[in-house]
Amino acid sequence: MTFKNIFITGSTGVVGKPLLKKLIDNGHNVFALARSDNAVKKLENQKVEIVTGDLFSTDLNSQLKKINIDAIFHVAGVNKMCIKKPEQMFYSNIEGTKNILKLGNDLKIKKFIYTSSAVTLGEELNKAGNEDATHRGYFLSKYEESKYLAEVEAFKFKKNFEFVSVNPSSVQGPGRVSGTAKLLISTLNKNYPILIKNNISVVDIDDCTEGHYNAMIHGVDNNRYVLNSFQTSSEELILLLKSISSWHGNPIYLPKKVLNFIAPFGDFYGKITNTSPLLCKESAKVLTHGHIYDGSKAEKELKVNYTKINDFIKKTVNWLIDEKYINLARI
Numbered sequence: 001m002t003f004k005n006i007f008i009t010g011s012t013g014v015v016g017k018p019l020l021k022k023l024i025d026n027g028h029n030v031f032a033l034a035r036s037d038n039a040v041k042k043l044e045n046q047k048v049e050i051v052t053g054d055l056f057s058t059d060l061n062s063q064l065k066k067i068n069i070d071a072i073f074h075v076a077g078v079n080k081m082c083i084k085k086p087e088q089m090f091y092s093n094i095e096g097t098k099n100i101l102k103l104g105n106d107l108k109i110k111k112f113i114y115t116s117s118a119v120t121l122g123e124e125l126n127k128a129g130n131e132d133a134t135h136r137g138y139f140l141s142k143y144e145e146s147k148y149l150a151e152v153e154a155f156k157f158k159k160n161f162e163f164v165s166v167n168p169s170s171v172q173g174p175g176r177v178s179g180t181a182k183l184l185i186s187t188l189n190k191n192y193p194i195l196i197k198n199n200i201s202v203v204d205i206d207d208c209t210e211g212h213y214n215a216m217i218h219g220v221d222n223n224r225y226v227l228n229s230f231q232t233s234s235e236e237l238i239l240l241l242k243s244i245s246s247w248h249g250n251p252i253y254l255p256k257k258v259l260n261f262i263a264p265f266g267d268f269y270g271k272i273t274n275t276s277p278l279l280c281k282e283s284a285k286v287l288t289h290g291h292i293y294d295g296s297k298a299e300k301e302l303k304v305n306y307t308k309i310n311d312f313i314k315k316t317v318n319w320l321i322d323e324k325y326i327n328l329a330r331i
Helices: 016-025 037-044 060-064 087-107 142-156 181-188 205-218 234-244 256-273 281-289 296-301 309-322
Strands: 005-009 029-034 049-052 071-074 111-115 162-168 170-172 199-204 223-227 230-233
Touching: 005 016, 016 029, 016 071, 016 205, 029 037, 037 049, 049 060, 060 087, 071 087, 071 205, 087 111, 087 142, 111 205, 142 162, 162 205, 170 205, 181 234, 181 309, 199 205, 199 234, 205 223, 205 296, 223 296, 230 234, 230 309, 234 309, 256 281
Parallel strands: 005 029, 005 071, 029 049, 071 111, 111 162, 162 223, 170 199
Antiparallel strands: 199 230
8 A cells, every 4th residue: 555654634624534534444544633632532432543732733743753654634724704813714724734744744755635625716706716727816705815825835835745735615415514504404494595696616525535535546746636526506506405305495585785785794793792703794705706616627637426416415415304403304
């Protein structure tokens, strides 16, 4: 096995958890970074070696140097919207990535697989973004800016190993209930959900896992790969949900201008309560822009067999039903 010993960050998160399982199931020796007692508890009963610390711990090299680490999966990152002080997100996403890249050099690894994001493409409104896209020149959110800058730093970092960037679109499917997944759960729990008309790009969580793993096997040095299972519109997705599932809601589509008008009140609410509101100016920008991504390069070069949208809906809705997040009949 070319990549026997693997070090992974972010192994308890949405992307990292199923990737960790795949690595274990495929017979790799996995060394997982745990930055909290809660993370340690989640990893204790799995066939992994726990490495305590965070992205900035100074003893990671000493903990790993005798193991002959072959590859690093750097999955850890901060993804938050509408936060009052985004400095920590920038620090973790940019400086944290540089620290793990340095660790790769110190450990003399063979390959580094970096979890970036499709938002770094910065595609223009209503245009498909791919690996060759030119960024629009402005950012929809602080998260997008932090990941864009982190990716720039990662590519220009002087590395003594092969480096591959994996850029997932919105990761959805069984196991995901946070972030944008809340919108799907909320929609399926209402008869008249309030939505907007926009473009949606999704990578199935299993496809995301396959894309990451295959990036280690097939990924070409100094390349990035967009992972995107399907692209659709919010209206088309609703029609599919109604045709496949027992949900028969009737969405109320809010004009984008109204959403942009309401959004500043969320910023004001966040300021006076010192919390992160669900809606703010930057989240409204993201929602009204929407995303169209092209994941065909990963399909061809990484041999990712993308999940069809109907199959994605069936397994996701059934999982939400089984976990009692929604009250519908199984499909």
